[in-house]
Amino acid sequence: EVQLVQSGAEVKKPGESLKISCKGSEYSFNSYWIGWVRQMPGKGLEWMGIIYPGDSDTRYSPSIQGQVTISADKSISIAYLQWSSLKASDTAMYYCARLLGYCTGTSCYGAFDMWGQGTMVTVSS
């Protein structure tokens, strides 16, 4: 089955680091951009960034830039989202999603046609 499967829920303390994952299966993972989308409790969707696993070209939302790092290991079809120092305000559900579209040198276009099941990250002291 063509799908994205994310790592499990995490409970962390402020200041801790974290890396969550998103594994693609049954499709050419390296040939599609993978985006990350945040959904805070009871709130809407917010695009965070996107990566092309084939060459690790990465773009970030201006509002997220510097707060997280997106990476990928194309050899095992996994994309990652990581934090070096979590804050309580990072508490949210995080989704990875495959882009039905493309990115050029200056921007990206399209929609997210397949989503992971989500990873809930809770940051609390």
Next chain:
Amino acid sequence: QSALTQPPSASGSPGQSVTISCTGTSSDVGSYNYVSWYQQHPGKAPKLMIYEVNKRPSGVPDRFSGSKSGNTASLTVSGLQAEDEADYYCSSYAGSNPWVFGGGTKLTVL
């Protein structure tokens, strides 16, 4: 504050049609045909329902349709069914930020 404006709620009876609006500006919805709509049931991941204003991915019923006029995009659900009850989010390309989302609309099937 979301970049795109959606009504917080919408409702209709089974079999009826309901339209959800998504209002942006000339810098996003009004200038690009990269408007998409997502359906999200409680506790579930979003699902793509419409892309590029009015295209349906494979498997999405043709009861779902999209359109755009000026700075406002719309999602119409015809022949409402109980399983259509969900949150719906619009998204548009906005230049420097490729994906801006609306605040979401909770659709209730009465």
